[in-house]
Amino acid sequence: MDRKLKFLLLFLVVVFLDQTIKLAFVKGFGVEGSCISLVLAYNKGVAFSMLSFLGEYLKYFQVVLILGAIIYLMNKKELFNEYYISIALILAGGFSNIADRFFREGVVDYVYWHCGFDFAIFNFADVMIDLGVLLILLKSFKK
Numbered sequence: 001m002d003r004k005l006k007f008l009l010l011f012l013v014v015v016f017l018d019q020t021i022k023l024a025f026v027k028g029f030g031v032e033g034s035c036i037s038l039v040l041a042y043n044k045g046v047a048f049s050m051l052s053f054l055g056e057y058l059k060y061f062q063v064v065l066i067l068g069a070i071i072y073l074m075n076k077k078e079l080f081n082e083y084y085i086s087i088a089l090i091l092a093g094g095f096s097n098i099a100d101r102f103f104r105e106g107v108v109d110y111v112y113w114h115c116g117f118d119f120a121i122f123n124f125a126d127v128m129i130d131l132g133v134l135l136i137l138l139k140s141f142k143k
Helices: 003-026 057-075 077-103 124-142
Strands: 036-043 107-113
Touching: 003 036, 003 077, 003 107, 003 124, 057 077, 077 107, 077 124
Parallel strands: none
Antiparallel strands: 036 107
16 A cells, blocks of 8 residues: 555544544543543643643644645655654644634633642644654664
8 A cells, every 4th residue: 555545544533533533522521530530621821731821823823834744745755755754643633633623712621630649631633743754763673
């Protein structure tokens, strides 16, 4: 299968899964646990609510960043060919989170770690972004 097709399929699967999971939480799903709770939270910023002071402008700033990354990758085909799986994960997670900003109150987060200390609340898209970055780092270190 062609890399571009694999990229597109992975991108679409990640966005679909993320949005489906988020919809369940928006519609009322939730589970309280002793260490990890699955609860709905809207993040108006980025990681750890940083940049939330930008308000509505944050989503437009993020759209510009994603478009810039896409334009850059269109000019660096060898980079895309080497890291297309990682890039699909990162762009899909970013796209899905940005879509939340346009169609919901903020990014839908739901995995809340509170065992021993309070940790950030996050979602599937965040995990996919982290996984994409990790795969790039592993491949880079392997070289």
